Amino acid sequence: MFQLLTTCGKARQGRLSTPHGDVETPMFMPIATKGAVKTLSSEDMRALGAQILLSNTYHLLLRPGLAAMERLGGLHRFMEWNGPILTDSGGYQVFSLARLNKTTEEGVLFQSHIDGSRILLTPELSMGMQRAIGSDIAMLFDDVAAGDSTRERYEQAMDRSLRWAARCRSAFDAGADAPASAVRRQLFGIVQGGVHEDLRARSADGLRSIGFDGYAIGGLSVGEPREDSYRIADFVCGRLPEDKPRYFMGGGMPEEIVHYVRSGVDLFDCVLPTRNARHGTLFVWNLDPEAWHPVREPEHADFYRRLHITNEACAFADEPVDSHCGCSACRTVSRAYLRHLFQSGELLGMRLATIHNLHFYLRLMECIRVDISPSA
């Protein structure tokens, strides 16, 4: 269930309702790949004000596995997170992580990157696993083409993904429980087709004719020039229904998120804030976010910078990472201390940096929402 509340140009402010609560959009989803946002607990995520987490079907299928997810009552209970969860279908991971993957019309046969066991991941198994996980928003299982594929390969993958989309829809609906509340679990489609507008159009139209609860833009932010990604995202948004949420998968840098919002995207996920944090790179405001209008002002990328905390310049810096930030790291420790933790290999450094970077991304989304709709 999605309510579009306000627009500002193509930018949209809305509310996505799930069995585990509402999500104010535009929103960023921190990534809990294996059932934990790296270095953080669910308590930390609540303290950060995260509204929805993303987890991965592929990783949870390999460990702890489908049987464990069922016996332990699903991922919400497992990781003690009572808010909404969206799950990737595994399509991208069998393509990027698994060994010896072989795609047939039935599904993808692959070897686990953990123990080498062979698993055939099909649209039906992906739906079954996402049901065992109890994800509030399941993603369809698609055939993923590499970022540098030929047009023929993109077309083949897109066509097969449409056939799999119908199988996902059937399997998802067959497995749907009688709704415990008015809000049911949802299934999102994924628009594919590389940087080819005609393929993207066929993908979007095909998915719409099957009918999904939301639509993702997949296969971008995979190495193509940024202008291509901007152009395709804008094009796809124009082909999608107004009344369903739009999710840009796997992107991006802060200025990219602002750009996609201005094209009409509602949901984001990305490893950048957490991965950068673990390498000691922190996002820092160049302006007072309270006084900033990311959607109404002309677009620019100068609103933030990246601080490498291990730089010598931080050695004696008795000041917080970011004077505009109210995260628990900036409220308590200095750059000098955080640098010391990284230099000394203390894991606390990664944890504090992760808290800061996620706070930055969530604050960015809040700035965006408030700029679109001052009452948001």
Place this chain on the structure above:
Amino acid sequence: MFQLLTTCGKARQGRLSTPHGDVETPMFMPIATKGAVKTLSSEDMRALGAQILLSNTYHLLLRPGLAAMERLGGLHRFMEWNGPILTDSGGYQVFSLARLNKTTEEGVLFQSHIDGSRILLTPELSMGMQRAIGSDIAMLFDDVAAGDSTRERYEQAMDRSLRWAARCRSAFDAGADAPASAVRRQLFGIVQGGVHEDLRARSADGLRSIGFDGYAIGGLSVGEPREDSYRIADFVCGRLPEDKPRYFMGGGMPEEIVHYVRSGVDLFDCVLPTRNARHGTLFVWNLDPEAWHPVREPEHADFYRRLHITNEACAFADEPVDSHCGCSACRTVSRAYLRHLFQSGELLGMRLATIHNLHFYLRLMECIRVDISPSA
């Protein structure tokens, strides 16, 4: 400043006052080697109810260094911990960690294990560094003999340590600020002498004649039979003044701590709870700690067990690590989830396990204090 409040046999319940607050004894000091208890923040330590932390002069001298400690206002401010801090002098670390160490009457010349630079650590430099750190309780810098040394080497080290003890006392007193409060920074002596009672007696008597604010028992828990350690600790406690705190350095297992308390020890530190946690080994109560009398009951080691969280038996265990524990890990996650975090290499696992094990140790000390003095 130490007040002995109650005794029960040889066991003592007291209060150690420092410039950063009071410590109820017997107490366990979590180890913040490099200015952080591994995986935890100072906020976590406050939530755990830790009353005092231990940090290391050697590690902080090498990084961030004396100049940084001075410029950044000392360790309390650096790590945002406003409670008491005790610091090791570096004597043990130059012996166990540094390369090419060479001991002369002046001090220990060693190579940094980080960058190979040569440093001469003397009693005076150790006192100066502990002053820069701002430790509430400094330890004297001693000559440490290996655990399997000959009697001659123990005697040589003990005699030299006594000469260094006098230099430490002078340097410490010369560097003492006019007290900002009624409670001054304190300097503890360290009784050495291996498992030889006559050497231990000479060491204790020599230190007492110089006069220290507290007395540590060093050089035990280094591989000798447990009976020897028990015997020597008991012997040394008998040679120490009643009105000063006694600190057993580097020990030990929970049943050892109970034993040493029963011999009259007040303070402990040990890597066991935190190091075990990082390897997935958790301390679990075998009894209800509320109904247990560790000092008044006959001594036994059955009050706890160690749980290896990666065991297959935990795979589907939808129960907390310890049903008698109220730590934030036991309140929120299951054994199955914690196992999953360790199996998946998620650092959150180490963090939750560390919180649990420190909670166990701090609870153990609370049980001990309440058993000695029901009002403690």
